[in-house]
Amino acid sequence: MTVTTPLEALTPGILTAPDTMIDATSDITTLDQLVRHLKQAAYLEMSTVPMYLYSAFSIGSRGYSQWDPGMGAFRLIRSIVVEEMLHLSLVRNLLVALGKGDEVTFYQEDFVPTYPSYMLHRWPLLDLHLGPCSRELVRDVFMEFERPSAKPGEGTPPEGWYATIGKFYEAVGKGLKYLDGTTPDLWKRNQPHLQYVAAYWNKDGGGEPVLVQDLKSALDALKIIVEQGEGIPKDKLTVPINPLKPIPGLDEMPHYIKFKRIADGVEPIGPVWPLPMDPKAGQYGEDEAVTSINTLFNAVYCYVLHMLDVIYGTSRSDVKPGATSPRYHYERTFMSAMQGILVTVAETMVAVQVNSSVPIIRHAGPTFEFHRLPATGKKKYLLQLCDAAMAHFPQLGGDNSVRWLIGKLPDAV
Structure with missing residues (x-):
């Protein structure tokens, strides 16, 4: 063979x-x-x-x-x-x-x-x-x-x-x-x-x-x-x-x-959004709203991966009694970024109809593509991307919102 x-x-x-x-x-x-x-x-x-x-x-x-x-x-x-x-x-x-x-x-x-x-x-x-x-x-x-x-x-x-x-x-x-x-x-x-x-x-x-x-x-x-x-x-x-x-x-x-x-149909799927198969960011180029939220999604996705790297580079031992543990903070905020921010952005995105000349794309699916984050000021950068997306999706802002959670993230290097 x-x-x-x-x-x-x-x-x-x-x-x-x-x-x-x-x-x-x-x-x-x-x-x-x-x-x-x-x-x-x-x-x-x-x-x-x-x-x-x-x-x-x-x-x-x-x-x-x-x-x-x-x-x-x-x-x-x-x-x-x-x-x-x-x-x-x-x-x-x-x-x-x-x-x-x-x-x-x-x-x-x-x-x-x-x-x-x-x-x-x-x-x-x-x-x-x-x-x-x-x-x-x-x-x-x-x-x-x-x-x-x-x-x-x-x-x-x-x-x-x-x-x-x-x-x-x-x-x-x-x-x-x-x-x-x-x-x-x-x-x-x-x-x-x-x-x-x-x-x-x-x-x-x-x-x-x-x-x-x-x-x-x-x-x-x-x-x-x-x-x-x-x-x-x-x-x-x-x-x-x-x-x-x-x-x-x-x-x-x-x-x-x-x-x-x-x-086998034992566990039902229920209603499904008509998302594209294997979407790419370029397919959303004509739709400013979808492009903005997809860019935010990819940036948060890569921030989550970066946070895992930061966790593995931060010792659990270098903490003095009574002091705050950076490692503990990173671990908890990593889960917050994964569950509270990434998931919420995705759920907002998939409900959106796409204004695109590509006929097979009806609703927007997150593309999970690599996004280059700045060497410093990552949190500030995510906030800027969130503000750009909020022009089209105001629900990303407010109390206990995506933007609020981003503001709570560590600006991990």
């Missing part, structure tokens, strides 16, 4: 340099190989967040019906996004524990996923899309991303490719075990005070960050990622809400099963 499209053409620039390529046909036996896998694991986890959020934003109500006792598609997808953010943090914790925390920067143009694109190292090729929620999208893209096992007859993936995410992480776990037994100083460069360990996660999502210090805690981090995602084995319909501290009766569904319930 041969790959007709070069791997270099299917992955972002940050991951295609010779020193970042991986070989799925050989075991991980060096720290360099392990770090390459973990960098690409971070990109894999990152690529799910815009894809799933866009689908959730497209759902026109918070639930199918206020009288419906079920979770509904929106809450299921929201719970998955929360856990994907957790997985992203767990992968970076692993890198920090190996002394390689600076190998990944979330706010970096080459690291921000673009759509459509191929799923990294997935064979057969899987196209990833930003699209309005539908049973078809959930079945053909989301379930395939989280698939627990290869389909019969697909054969062996070619060099550099894995059949499932589970196989990818299985290789990482095997490599960790090998290196832990052969590399005495594997964990000596760990900086645990820089790892993300505070669980400020929403309800509906399970698990919590793991402080990675040794092989056991590293494998615990992988266990959370794989069990919550694919729920291996294939017939595993539920997993503990906290995979590391299971309590009988406190279970949830892995991502694959959650998506399957949506695809």
Whole structure:
């Protein structure tokens, strides 16, 4: 079997340099190989967040019906996004524990996923899309991303490719075990005070960050990622809400099963805004209002990624008794930017009809594109973008508004 499209053409620039390529046909036996896998694991986890959020934003109500006792598609997808953010943090914790925390920067143009694109190292090729929620999208893209096992007859993936995410992480776990037994100083460069360990996660999502210090805690981090995602084995319909501290009766569904319930129509989707597939900012060029709010959205999105980088560069230990902790402030305001600002801007945006010559665009979908923030004065810059958008969307201002929340953010460098 041969790959007709070069791997270099299917992955972002940050991951295609010779020193970042991986070989799925050989075991991980060096720290360099392990770090390459973990960098690409971070990109894999990152690529799910815009894809799933866009689908959730497209759902026109918070639930199918206020009288419906079920979770509904929106809450299921929201719970998955929360856990994907957790997985992203767990992968970076692993890198920090190996002394390689600076190998990944979330706010970096080459690291921000673009759509459509191929799923990294997935064979057969899987196209990833930003699209309005539908049973078809959930079945053909989301379930395939989280698939627990290869389909019969697909054969062996070619060099550099894995059949499932589970196989990818299985290789990482095997490599960790090998290196832990052969590399005495594997964990000596760990900086645990820089790892993300505070669980400020929403309800509906399970698990919590793991402080990675040794092989056991590293494998615990992988266990959370794989069990919550694919729920291996294939017939595993539920997993503990906290995979590391299971309590009988406190279970949830892995991502694959959650998506399957949506695809099968068990959890209804409800009304959906007619958002474009894989939108780009240039498509909104004729509409000043939509362009202004999409620019604000992308800037806030990149600020959120930047805040994660700032958190990982700020020690939890350098705080004197009675003093304010910058790290704690960054962690809490990161969640505020994610949940209070980014989500609210998106919800405002998707309800807007687009004045565009492109006939397929009816309502505006956030493009999740990289936006260059200024080196200093980031909060002032976000306020300026918000003021520009408020000329068209006054609801972004006022008490407890998007603008008010932006004013509460730290001007993190």
